[in-house]
Amino acid sequence: MTYNIAMVCDFFFPQPGGVESHIYQLSTKLIDRGHKVIVITHAYEGRTGVRYLTNGLKVYHVPFFVLYRETTFPTVFSFFPIFRNIIIRESVEIVHGHASLSSFCHEAILHARTMGLRTVFTDHSLFGFADAASILTNKLLKFTLSDVDHVICVSHTCKENTVLRASLDPLMVSVIPNAVVAENFRPLAHQEHVTSPVDGRPLHHSLRPHDTITIVVISRLFYNKGTDLLIAAIPRICAAHPYVRFIIAGSGPKAIDVEQMLERNVLQDRVDMLGPVRHEEVRDVMVRGHIYLHPSLTEAFGTVIVEAASCGLYVVCTRVGGIPEVLPPHMTTFAKPEEDDLVAATSKAIAALRQGRLETGRFHEQVRTMYSWTDVAERTERVYDGISGVLSEEEFYGSSTGEGWSAARGRAGVQSFALIDRLKRYYGCGIWAGKLFCLCVVIDYLIFVFLELWAPRDRIDAVRDWPRKPPLRESSSATNAAIGLGRKRSARYRDQGWEG
Incomplete structure (x- = not known):
């Protein structure tokens, strides 16, 4: 099965860096496997609007104000109309956000869930727990990851850090490392x-x-x-x-x-x-x-x-x-x-x-x-299959039996789009933060309803897709070995009674 995927992050080319390279290489390999991939980022000097990169990768450079270290000013809601227009034009099915410090990433995941889209988040960094900046970042991450379908981390240390920072179930976090050409x-x-x-x-x-x-x-x-x-x-x-x-x-x-x-x-x-x-x-x-x-x-x-x-x-x-x-x-x-x-x-x-x-x-x-980006793309593709229902929960999270598995499956299963279920997840984020998060979600939903009436979907032209390559679905031995290792670690977490 192939997907229409939107990679969303403030950090992308022409700025150099590990996150930028990760998004580009992963996107091109997913295109090689038959998927449609676009990138949504902010405008850089000399780059505004739509650009095409190698392999037919389309990049949307949205002209938003850059606040600090190439991160856009967080507006929460003003990005929604542009984001919705791009998503509908490109017929996107999965929104994949990158980086804890990317405002575009957090806002896109919120809006995507409001629109009824599957979401994935990849964490590339480690953060502390004591200083004011880390506390604020962790609370923002908790807000975003309370309603996300799956999380990817680039190392096991990163996974432990993210699980603790966002109070996640370890079963809904996969480890897929970076690679190199x-x-x-x-x-x-x-x-x-x-x-x-x-x-x-x-x-x-x-x-x-x-x-x-x-x-x-x-x-x-x-x-x-x-x-x-x-x-x-x-x-x-x-x-x-x-x-x-x-x-x-x-x-x-x-x-x-x-x-x-x-x-x-x-x-x-x-x-x-x-x-x-x-x-x-x-x-x-x-x-x-x-x-x-x-x-x-x-x-x-x-x-x-x-x-x-x-x-x-x-x-x-x-x-x-x-x-x-x-x-x-x-x-x-x-x-x-x-x-x-x-x-x-x-x-x-x-x-x-x-x-x-x-x-x-x-x-x-x-x-x-x-290290191979092809292996990274295969393992990421498996995450997409898991959150889309192509794989059963037993296949996705690893086969297991007993009460521990039943409880874990209930926690780590595919997230519901129903507004009441989303509000329940956000309400548990804290005495004051939970109420604020619920208010943000309700406002986001009302904006979505308004946009559906003010700019109906049938008035938004769908773009012509770049010719797709025949999908390559064969899994490499390295991918299968990595999946097996991940299942062993998941079983170990269940045996140890890990909870976020």
Whole structure:
């Protein structure tokens, strides 16, 4: 079965980033499998209206006011008329929102449920529970996910975080990781190691004492990305290792702090600041280095470290969030998110590289077998089948027996569209918040009724679809294995009596 799907998020191309790449790659792979996919995002400089990308992917750039970090000003209801018009024109059946901090995402899921559409939410980030910003974000997430059909997280750590933040049943949350197009992140030919004529294994030669080792950092220069850690660590690493240089690509409010650090320590000749780079240029930057340094303070997945490993770089990263789930131990050295430990881990990697103890020659092929956007699309497609009723609840959530399964099925089943049922779900969100949420839903419903009378559906022209490709429905062995692993984890959650 094929679907008409709308991906909704504030974050999309031309802005570079992991969420943007995820939406694009997932959308193109779903199109390859015969589905119709459109993207709804806000207008960027020079991009307003409708654009077509590769593979017939249509993007709606809605001209809304951008408030902070490419996030639109939350208006709750003013997006509804435009959203409804797009949904009806494109005959959308499933609305798939991305990112906890996307205003478009939260508003689209609310409006889609009011219109009687199935909804999916993908969480790409980790958030705390104590500070004011996290409390507000978590309450907003609770509002959105109280009436959503299914949730996808990019790592198991992200799933645990989302389940706790939004008080969800773990059964209605699936883990589908990001992936990488390995062909776009190949090592340079001259960096590939010569193979042994005896066993075919790569021959790794020690670097000479005075050979330069280049450490690459590609990241948004924000606090949560560990820029302060990077600022503290670079002078110490450069002092301890005279033949090490850095390449830093990215932009953000912390860029000026990095430049000030370079001036204070007179390191301009050893640290190259490239500024923002386009996603298609990331590989060209990475292959100039030997080590990739990722000092993030919080990370749900970390697609960039997979891209770095695919380019043949050894990865030094902080042990936070879902990062330990991403790559096997022989590709990484982990550090605590502390200055001393990060410097020590980087020095350890530099020493191992000089001694020829790091076999990076096979990283690219190993990453290719571990991550595939085709597998991600197949597993996402299975979520669509589950919420649309194509799969039975036993098939979707995993076969089980007993009272525990019956109770879980009652909680995690497909959500009802009836207004009274929706209000019941929202009312339980808090003493005051529950009443406010119910008021928002009622107003949204009244706006929907008004729009149905003021702009009837039969007056909205349906667009001509891009020619669809024949659907590819065969599941890969990797997908089946991942589904089996997810069922085992679901069974473990039921056995442990997990409740959101």
